[in-house]
Amino acid sequence: xxxxxxxxxxxxxxxxxxxxxxxxxxxxxxxxxxxxxxxxxxxxxxxxxxxxxxxxxxxxxxxxxxxxxxxxxxxxxxxxxxxxxxxxxxxxxxxxxxxxxxxxxxxxxxxxxxxxxxxxxxxxxxxxxxxxxxxxxxxxxxxxxxxxxxxxxxxxxxxxxxxxxxxxxxxxxxxxxxxxxxxxxxxxxxxxxxxxxxxxxxxxxxxxxxxxxxxxxxxxxxxxxxxxxxxxxxxxxxxxxxxxxxxxxxxxxxxxxxxxxxxxxxxxxxxxxxxxxxxxxxxxxxxxxxxxxxxxxxxxxxxxxxxxxxxxxxxxxxxxxxxxxxxxxxxxxxxxxxxxxxxxxxxxxxxxxxxxxxxxxxxxxxxxxxxxxxxxxxxxxxxxxxxxxxxxxxxxxxxxxxxxxxxxxxxxxxxxxxxxxxxxxxxxxxxxxxxxxxxxxxxxxxxxxxxxxxxxxxxxxxxxxxxxxxxxxxxxxxxxxxxxxxxxxxxxxxxxxxxxxxxxxxxxxxxxxxxxxxxxxxxxxxxxxxxxxxxxxxxxxxxxxxxxxxxxxxxxxxxxxxxxxxxxxxxxxxxxxxxxxxxxxxxxxxxxxxxxxxxxxxxxxxxxxxxxxxxxxxxxxxxxxxxxxxxxxxxxxxxxxxxxxxxxxxxxxxxxxxxxxxxxxxxxxxxxxxxxxxxxxxxxxxxxxxxxxxxxxxxxx
Amino acid sequence: xxxxxxxxxxxxxxxxxxxxxxxxxxxxxxxxxxxxxxxxxxxxxxxxxxxxxxxxxxxxxxxxxxxxxxxxxxxxxxxxxxxxxxxxxxxxxxxxxxxxxxxxxxxxxxxxxxxxxxxxxxxxxxxxxxxxxxxxxxxxxxxxxxxxxxxxxxxxxxxx
Ligand code: SF4
Ligand code: SF4
Ligand code: SF4
Numbered sequence: 001x002x003x004x005x006x007x008x009x010x011x012x013x014x015x016x017x018x019x020x021x022x023x024x025x026x027x028x029x030x031x032x033x034x035x036x037x038x039x040x041x042x043x044x045x046x047x048x049x050x051x052x053x054x055x056x057x058x059x060x061x062x063x064x065x066x067x068x069x070x071x072x073x074x075x076x077x078x079x080x081x082x083x084x085x086x087x088x089x090x091x092x093x094x095x096x097x098x099x100x101x102x103x104x105x106x107x108x109x110x111x112x113x114x115x116x117x118x119x120x121x122x123x124x125x126x127x128x129x130x131x132x133x134x135x136x137x138x139x140x141x142x143x144x145x146x147x148x149x150x151x152x153x154x155x156x157x158x159x160x161x162x163x164x165x166x167x168x169x170x171x172x173x174x175x176x177x178x179x180x181x182x183x184x185x186x187x188x189x190x191x192x193x194x195x196x197x198x199x200x201x202x203x204x205x206x207x208x209x210x211x212x213x214x215x216x217x218x219x220x221x222x223x224x225x226x227x228x229x230x231x232x233x234x235x236x237x238x239x240x241x242x243x244x245x246x247x248x249x250x251x252x253x254x255x256x257x258x259x260x261x262x263x264x265x266x267x268x269x270x271x272x273x274x275x276x277x278x279x280x281x282x283x284x285x286x287x288x289x290x291x292x293x294x295x296x297x298x299x300x301x302x303x304x305x306x307x308x309x310x311x312x313x314x315x316x317x318x319x320x321x322x323x324x325x326x327x328x329x330x331x332x333x334x335x336x337x338x339x340x341x342x343x344x345x346x347x348x349x350x351x352x353x354x355x356x357x358x359x360x361x362x363x364x365x366x367x368x369x370x371x372x373x374x375x376x377x378x379x380x381x382x383x384x385x386x387x388x389x390x391x392x393x394x395x396x397x398x399x400x401x402x403x404x405x406x407x408x409x410x411x412x413x414x415x416x417x418x419x420x421x422x423x424x425x426x427x428x429x430x431x432x433x434x435x436x437x438x439x440x441x442x443x444x445x446x447x448x449x450x451x452x453x454x455x456x457x458x459x460x461x462x463x464x465x466x467x468x469x470x471x472x473x474x475x476x477x478x479x480x481x482x483x484x485x486x487x488x489x490x491x492x493x494x495x496x497x498x499x500x501x502x503x504x505x506x507x508x509x510x511x512x513x514x515x516x517x518x519x520x521x522x523x524x525x526x527x528x529x530x531x532x533x534x535x536x537x538x539x540x541x542x543x544x545x546x547x548x549x550x551x552x553x554x555x556x557x558x559x560x561x562x563x564x565x566x567x568x569x570x571x572x573x574x575x576x577x578x579x580x581x582x583x584x585x586x587x588x589x590x591x592x593x594x595x596x597x598x599x600x601x602x603x604x605x606x607x608x609x610x611x612x613x614x615x616x617x618x619x620x621x622x623x624x625x626x627x628x629x630x631x632x633x634x635x636x637x638x639x640x641x642x643x644x645x646x647x648x649x650x651x652x653x654x655x656x657x658x659x660x661x662x663x664x665x666x667x668x669x670x671x672x673x674x675x676x677x678x679x680x681x682x683x684x685x686x687x688x689x690x691x692x693x694x695x696x697x698x699x700x701x
Numbered sequence: 702x703x704x705x706x707x708x709x710x711x712x713x714x715x716x717x718x719x720x721x722x723x724x725x726x727x728x729x730x731x732x733x734x735x736x737x738x739x740x741x742x743x744x745x746x747x748x749x750x751x752x753x754x755x756x757x758x759x760x761x762x763x764x765x766x767x768x769x770x771x772x773x774x775x776x777x778x779x780x781x782x783x784x785x786x787x788x789x790x791x792x793x794x795x796x797x798x799x800x801x802x803x804x805x806x807x808x809x810x811x812x813x814x815x816x817x818x819x820x821x822x823x824x825x826x827x828x829x830x831x832x833x834x835x836x837x838x839x840x841x842x843x844x845x846x847x848x849x850x851x852x853x854x855x856x857x858x859x860x861x
Contacts, residue, residue, distance in 0.1 A: 012734075078735055079735065080722075080726060080735055109721070109746075112735075113737075116735075116736055116737055155749040155750055158749055159748065167745055167746055190749065191749050191752055216737065217736070217737060217738050217813075217814070219732075219734035219735060219736035219738075219739060220735050221734040222729075225729045225730065225733055228729065232722075232837060265716075267716040267718065267840075268718075269716075269718035269719070270720050270839075272720075273721040273722075273725060274721065274722045274725050274726075276722065276839035278718065282716075282718075284751070284752070284753075288750070295750065295751070297750045297751065298750065300752070
């Protein structure tokens with residue numbers, strides 16, 4: 001397919017410039033967005049290309065001056081389109097094991113404000129000689145000392161910057177966790193929007209970058225204001241969709257939930273401009289866990305903090321029992337993502353609901369105050385909530401249950417107590433400030449800490465007391481690490497006990513990247529298709545098709561940039577076509593959009609191959625072991641079954657079965673001829689090996 | 702007695718979620734663009750620890766000192782038969798006197814210094830469907846002062 005030309009002149013939904021920032025030399029330069037937007041549209045796809053061009057050798061430590069981080073908006077940000085204010089960041093992750101190129105996305109106002117200042121994104125390299133923030137004030141860019149912000153919490157940092165630059169400014173900041181190079185550190189904006197998973201906060205900390213502040217006076221225009229309006233009208237009243245096979249959660253049962261001891265008000269809100277989706281829940285009037293005698297606070301959360309607080313994932317809106325929320329502040333119109341929001345009239349509802357029942361995890365007693373402490377510390381210290389709530393604390397709990405701490409060799413400096421919020425704070429203080437006997441290890445991140453302690457004992461010991469749906473005990477390791485140094489997300493074990501078709505598909509997605517594709521990459525397919533492959537998903541070309549479809553949606557939602565809770569939306573197959581038309585003003589077919597998505601995805605593979613030596617053997621070895629533990633249905637994969645599935649996937653992408661490298665045609669099909677030439681010189685254009693035989697299973701557990 | 706104007710309902714009725722749809726759509730329908738120096742309604746994000754957001758918009762005062770201050774009164778700054786104070790942008794010379802004369806703080810008139818134009822709420826007087834900020838606020842926290850309030854002030858503890 002030939003590349004589609006999107007425009008002759010850069011449309012006014014783009015700001016027009018990408019800022020190159022060198023912290024070492026304190027200099028900046030400009031790249032015109034026009035150079036890239038036609039072929040790579042924006043966001044992640046554009047960042048991947050920029051990274052390929054800007055970084056000639058990305059095989060550098062995450063915590064180094066050489067690590068290059070790219071922040072990119074999409075063409076949708078600032079246009080008034082719903083859920084379009086998100087942005088992406090890419091670079092070498094501090095958390096991945098091994099460290100490698102990956103991406104993250106984040107909501108908030110910063111992206112829109114940056115566009116009003118005139119920039120679609122920025123590239124950060126180098127290392128400042130003192131703690132610094134970069135001020136982007138329309139076309140004036142300056143490097144300011146952040147010494148007076150040293151140690152400041154995430155909110156205090158932003159409030160100080162608001163005081164200086166007004167409440168129309170916006171900033172991306174790190175908290176003390178980032179300053180101390182903790183590998184779970186996030187980069188945060190506004191109340192609770194964060195680039196969290198790859199530990200980019202630690203990279204900023206290493207680079208002495210406390211914040212990037214934007215303030216602008218410019219404008220952004222969508223191509224068609226009426227179309228933007230129509231999209232909002234549709235969102236206000238979407239037609240009912242048909243439930244699909246989706247992401248099913250574990251049921252985590254507890255006898256009693258120890259709830260909040262004070263009343264509070266709850267509102268549903270959105271994380272970015274013009275989003276009418278309201279997936280986040282804000283609780284107003286809570287005691288500040290870090291300052292109980294201070295002013296009451298409002299705490300933002302999504303599904304995640306409900307789960308941390310109450311560890312009862314089947315009840316997405318569990319807080320309903322405790323709320324008194326204003327009549328108008330109801331949640332917005334979710335897509336059909338969870339079966340519990342299925343059409344109550346659907347005759348198949350019972351079937352969907354049956355699938356939904358997961359297994360029993362038996363974690364610590366759900367406790368509002370304990371969960372709230374984790375949330376607030378993560379917010380204020382700038383830590384990734386997912387990893388802390390679902391990996392660090394479950395790990396401590398499960399190790400304790402298995403008696404692994406009984407010999408006293410691991411000393412947290414305070415007795416473990418899951419009923420005491422101060423224990424949660426203590427652990428996060430140690431991690432953030434590298435204090436106490438375990439401080440430095442905790443700051444290295446859960447995966448590295450476990451390796452340092454001895455993975456066989458502290459990572460792989462099997463936890464008892466978890467049961468399948470049928471009441472059989474099933475064993476999973478005490479550490480819920482799935483692949484690439486990332487905890488399990490939609491990998492079928494650990495927290496999200498989804499069915500085999502889902503986790504097999506999600507593991508394929510993880511396998512060729514370096515992280516879970518939360519959101520857009522969630523597994524989605526029609527219920528009809530699901531019925532054809534549910535008993536043997538790993539041999540289904542239909543499931544491969546669905547997986548590639550989900551890869552493309554993930555790539556596009558991060559390139560336009562939209563929100564993972566809305567794209568893909570099975571009730572709205574033309575969503576991307578409509579949004580592109582409204583913002584950019586170009587008619588694109590779904591195939592043309594997929595072509596850009598595939599180009600972006602292959603660029604990521606190119607970077608992983610060039611900088612991190614990515615091969616089939618590496619990636620299969622990463623994801624396979626986790627799937628040998630039983631899922632909530634008692635299901636696993638065999639070595640051959642998994643490799644058959646990988647074969648189908650590679651074949652669909654036209655990648656070599658032995659090496660996992662794309663063929664010359666695969667590069668050229670998406671218009672990456674120059675990258676094909678590069679790999680030709682490197683000797684990484686695969687030659688078919690007639691004697692290729694699949695390797696024997698190296699994992700004999 | 703004030704002329705009709707946009708009001709923000711008390712948070713007990715609806716909590717402004719800070720989505721900025723009101724200001725984005727105000728400037729989109731008036732100018733076809735979004736930007737902090739455009740539009741007639743301004744969202745001020747509350748403290749991050751409380752998230753109590755506030756919107757500021759012209760109250761179309763009876764005495765309208767902004768209008769009185771305009772050197773091109775009745776051509777640039779105008780008042781219509783309903784008492785709606787509006788700016789005829791073509792005539793506006795961007796002197797900023799109206800913005801300074803506004804009796805509310807912060808001033809309900811935004812200056813676009815780059816383009817030397819003043820922007821303020823015109824109650825969407827030429828828009829068939831009425832104020833777009835009201836229509837697009839996803840949580841119904843904006844309304845017209847003249848409309849019967851969709852809540853009972855008594856029950857809400859006497860809020861405005
Ligand atoms: S701009 Fe200010 S002074 Fe003029 S009518 Fe509006 S609120 Fe009153
Ligand atoms: S009524 Fe119209 S002009 Fe006034 S603030 Fe609302 S959208 Fe803007
Ligand atoms: S549209 Fe409504 S909720 Fe959104 S910022 Fe404006 S007043 Fe607040």
